[in-house]
Amino acid sequence: MEQISEKKFPVDAKDYKLYEEVGEGVSASVFRALCIPLNEIVAIKVLDLEKCNNDLLKKRVVHKDGIRREVQTMTLIDHPNLLRAHCSFTTGHSLWVVMPYMSGGSCLHIMKSSYPEGFEEPVIATLLREVLKALVYLHAHGHIHRDVKAGNILIDSNGSVKLADFGVSACMFDTGDRQRSRNTFVGTPCWMAPEVMQQLHGYDFKADIWSFGITALELAHGHAPFSKYPPMKVLLMTLQNAPPGLDYERDKRFSKNIVSEDVIFFQSFKEMVAACLVKDPKKRPSSEKLLKHHFFKHARATDYLARTILDGLSPLGDRFRLLKAKEADFLVQNKALYGDKEHLSQQEYIRGISAWNFNLEDLKNQAALIQDYDDISNSEDPNASGKRRDGHDDVGFPAERLPPERAHHSDAAPQLEDALNDIPNLENSLAAFPVKPLQALKYDYIPLRGCFDVFEDDANNGSPSWKDSVKSDSERESQLQSSPKAEQEPGREDVEDASEGAVVQCKGRFKVTSAEIPPASAREKELHSQLEKKLHTLVKIKEERFDNDVRR
Numbered sequence: 001m002e003q004i005s006e007k008k009f010p011v012d013a014k015d016y017k018l019y020e021e022v023g024e025g026v027s028a029s030v031f032r033a034l035c036i037p038l039n040e041i042v043a044i045k046v047l048d049l050e051k052c053n054n055d056l057l058k059k060r061v062v063h064k065d066g067i068r069r070e071v072q073t074m075t076l077i078d079h080p081n082l083l084r085a086h087c088s089f090t091t092g093h094s095l096w097v098v099m100p101y102m103s104g105g106s107c108l109h110i111m112k113s114s115y116p117e118g119f120e121e122p123v124i125a126t127l128l129r130e131v132l133k134a135l136v137y138l139h140a141h142g143h144i145h146r147d148v149k150a151g152n153i154l155i156d157s158n159g160s161v162k163l164a165d166f167g168v169s170a171c172m173f174d175t176g177d178r179q180r181s182r183n184t185f186v187g188t189p190c191w192m193a194p195e196v197m198q199q200l201h202g203y204d205f206k207a208d209i210w211s212f213g214i215t216a217l218e219l220a221h222g223h224a225p226f227s228k229y230p231p232m233k234v235l236l237m238t239l240q241n242a243p244p245g246l247d248y249e250r251d252k253r254f255s256k257n258i259v260s261e262d263v264i265f266f267q268s269f270k271e272m273v274a275a276c277l278v279k280d281p282k283k284r285p286s287s288e289k290l291l292k293h294h295f296f297k298h299a300r301a302t303d304y305l306a307r308t309i310l311d312g313l314s315p316l317g318d319r320f321r322l323l324k325a326k327e328a329d330f331l332v333q334n335k336a337l338y339g340d341k342e343h344l345s346q347q348e349y350i351r352g353i354s355a356w357n358f359n360l361e362d363l364k365n366q367a368a369l370i371q372d373y374d375d376i377s378n379s380e381d382p383n384a385s386g387k388r389r390d391g392h393d394d395v396g397f398p399a400e401r402l403p404p405e406r407a408h409h410s411d412a413a414p415q416l417e418d419a420l421n422d423i424p425n426l427e428n429s430l431a432a433f434p435v436k437p438l439q440a441l442k443y444d445y446i447p448l449r450g451c452f453d454v455f456e457d458d459a460n461n462g463s464p465s466w467k468d469s470v471k472s473d474s475e476r477e478s479q480l481q482s483s484p485k486a487e488q489e490p491g492r493e494d495v496e497d498a499s500e501g502a503v504v505q506c507k508g509r510f511k512v513t514s515a516e517i518p519p520a521s522a523r524e525k526e527l528h529s530q531l532e533k534k535l536h537t538l539v540k541i542k543e544e545r546f547d548n549d550v551r552r
């Protein structure tokens with residue numbers, strides 16, 4: 001039992017009156033509640049400890065130790081932008097964490113209810129600045145948050161912003177078992193940094209900077225890049241594709257007038273995101289440095305949030321109920337399409353499901369993407385599928401589009417050999433991967449794969465061809481080059497410019513530039529191809545294991 005706040009919050013369930021449910025996560029339900037002796041409204045996160053012990057959650061590293069760590073972190077931290085627990089206690093099989101009630105709810109909920117296409121620029125800048133202040137504090141105190149995303153950014157009625165959910169946070173100063181937890185695979189796939197997925201050399205607080213960049217895009221678009229894809233595909237895409245970023249064509253609502261403030265905003269926003277989404281963590285700025293980025297000059301006082309995005313919103317409980325009802329409808333309507341409910345029951349997806357659409361065009365696009373993977377694998381080794389069935393030896397890694405930091409190395413071949421040697425680590429990482437890849441990578445469910453969609457525009461729908469879209473984008477880019485922008489701000493030397501190099505390939509709206517494709521020697525090519533095959537097999541093995549687990 002713990003007690004931290006200056007006010008004495010009681011540590012007995014009978015002193016609280018639970019009202020409506022206002023949130024739900026993988027491991028917990030959150031209720032609005034009254035603290036009777038203090039006559040104060042609070043939020044209580046109720047974690048079912050029994051449930052947290054089940055196998056699936058264990059895989060997600062949300063077991064009792066994780067929960068204990070979360071509560072510990074929540075009680076020790078002390079920063080206005082971090083959600084601090086008042087107290088915690090167990091009652092029956094549950095752990096109750098009592099915290100301040102954030103009546104605006106999470107940014108994710110607000111977007112789902114009222115801003116499905118994302119927020120306006122000053123709102124984004126304000127939200128992100130507040131989150132970044134929290135990260136500066138956490139990092140300075142040796143913590144990695146590991147789950148930065150819009151769903152964990154909470155807003156109070158006066159517009160104050162707090163970063164929540166330390167369920168997967170880790171301490172940089174941990175040793176022994178705790179340190180090993182930094183070599184595990186935790187977080188939410190869309191927001192997860194490549195080095196967290198790869199687990200080749202561990203990771204540090206720069207993983208939060210990547211997630212922060214993804215969150216920036218999430219707030220701008222209403223959903224995270226790749227969010228329509230199932231987790232295993234997100235993993236492949238994050239590792240293989242060029243980092244996502246703001247795209248002039250797609251995001252021109254942020255730069256309505258070519259000579260206005262909007263262009264400056266767009267350019268600084270784009271640069272800030274590009275700085276975060278560099279695959280080499282060493283090249284990402286620290287949170288402290290990022291906070292100095294001129295993008296944050298567009299941020300306002302937090303009461304601006306109360307006057308804008310919170311204005312006119314219905315009470316959090318009502319919004320939550322509505323979203324849940326939509327999700328339930330979706331499940332009923334699509335049960336026939338998607339098969340048994342088990343396939344849909346991964347919490348990460350259910351929570352995002354209300355914004356999903358079924359889109360035939362996109363289904364085709366996704367099928368085409370998957371075909372690419374099949375082709376690569378099959379063309380390079382006609383016996384590959386037979387080998388995969390045999391098991392562990394033939395496990396793999398993405399090769400052709402390795403991260404640029406690797407591709408640029410002149411001694412790429414030894415690094416690839418390293419990567420091949422590290423395959424067992426990657427396999428372990430994937431073994432801890434929490435959720436079943438849905439159908440997109442399921443070769444035995446071809447008619448179903450990739451049927452989920454969130455927003456059409458992600459998949460280049462309706463674009464005449466990728467070449468056209470790239471051309472128009474680069475034309476606009478060159479217009480922007482001559483516009484006033486602060487490229488020379490301090491810290492830019494750290495920023496990898498994802499736009500350098502000619503665009504040679506385009507998947508959806510994401511470009512692969514020549515800078516990212518190494519001039520490969522024969523040995524490198526051979527290693528690339530081996531790695532690629534091995535990753536395919538690894539993904540298949542993981543899926544089969546998951547299927548077996550679910551059947552059991």
Ligand SMILES: Nc1ncnc2c1ncn2[C@@H]1O[C@H](COP(=O)(O)OP(=O)(O)OP(=O)(O)O)[C@@H](O)[C@H]1O
Binds near residue numbers: 026045147152154167
């Ligand atoms: N203090 C609070 N006030 C209001 N709403 C809250 C509060 N804490 C959490 N919520 C709501 O409940 C949701 C789930 O909470 P939380 O993220 O802590 O659960 P979780 O099981 O740890 O989720 P995750 O899936 O992110 O691990 C949040 O997204 C938010 O909408």
